[in-house]
Amino acid sequence: MTGKFRWSYDPEGRRCWQDPEAILAGIGLKAGFIFADIGCGNGFFALPAARLVGQTGRVYGVDSNSEATEDLERRAAAEGLHNISLTLARAEDAVVCQACADIVFFGNALHDFDQPARVLANARQMLSPRGRLVNLDWKKEPMEMGPPLHKRFSEDEAARLIADAGFSIESVAGTGSFHYVITARLESGVGTVPETAIDNSGLIVT
Numbered sequence: 001m002t003g004k005f006r007w008s009y010d011p012e013g014r015r016c017w018q019d020p021e022a023i024l025a026g027i028g029l030k031a032g033f034i035f036a037d038i039g040c041g042n043g044f045f046a047l048p049a050a051r052l053v054g055q056t057g058r059v060y061g062v063d064s065n066s067e068a069t070e071d072l073e074r075r076a077a078a079e080g081l082h083n084i085s086l087t088l089a090r091a092e093d094a095v096v097c098q099a100c101a102d103i104v105f106f107g108n109a110l111h112d113f114d115q116p117a118r119v120l121a122n123a124r125q126m127l128s129p130r131g132r133l134v135n136l137d138w139k140k141e142p143m144e145m146g147p148p149l150h151k152r153f154s155e156d157e158a159a160r161l162i163a164d165a166g167f168s169i170e171s172v173a174g175t176g177s178f179h180y181v182i183t184a185r186l187e188s189g190v191g192t193v194p195e196t197a198i199d200n201s202g203l204i205v206t
């Protein structure tokens, strides 16, 4: 991250502009679900997801940064959360399970991957046939924080990447002031993107 704002791993500060519980509820995460958090960092989403899916569910976290995964491991242990499985790897090389995930989630991460198409191909393998891919990322607009504009994907660019990887776009919506959420399902016909609908008032329009 560059600019005035450096990536905040302080969950309390970040909560002012991103509410992980509300976002996870908005994307339909429920008790018993399998949640694959790709580019999980130190668990801003993975930890609340683990609380939400509970003992009967599981969170798979993948990240290439050992500092982040170790921090997440410590925080999960401190909370007594035993339903998180972490993989230290590049997302381009990681398929943590086959057709198991109810939700494959990218939180502020798709723009960071070196080869997003390859990561999306792996997501295709991990997603269960009825599962949902969720891509939460920074809007491609000038703002005081977040990654540099040239690194970001607009909603249309991200939706195209996702559709080209074999998903059908289900919804595109704004969330908070700085982010959008795209949800998608596995699809048989590859490459279709419906007209983009942005709703800045709510989490997701389905």
Ligand SMILES: C[S@@+](CC[C@H](N)C(=O)[O-])C[C@H]1O[C@@H](n2cnc3c(N)ncnc32)[C@H](O)[C@@H]1O
Binding pocket: 007, 038, 039, 040, 041, 042, 043, 044, 045, 062, 063, 064, 065, 068, 089, 090, 091, 092, 106, 107, 108, 109, 112, 113, 114
């Ligand atoms: C901006 S942070 C977001 C972390 C977390 N999802 C969140 O919202 O707090 C992006 C994360 O993606 C990870 N990352 C970047 N490139 C990666 C790659 N190729 N494979 C796996 N993780 C990667 C980084 O280490 C970092 O933890």
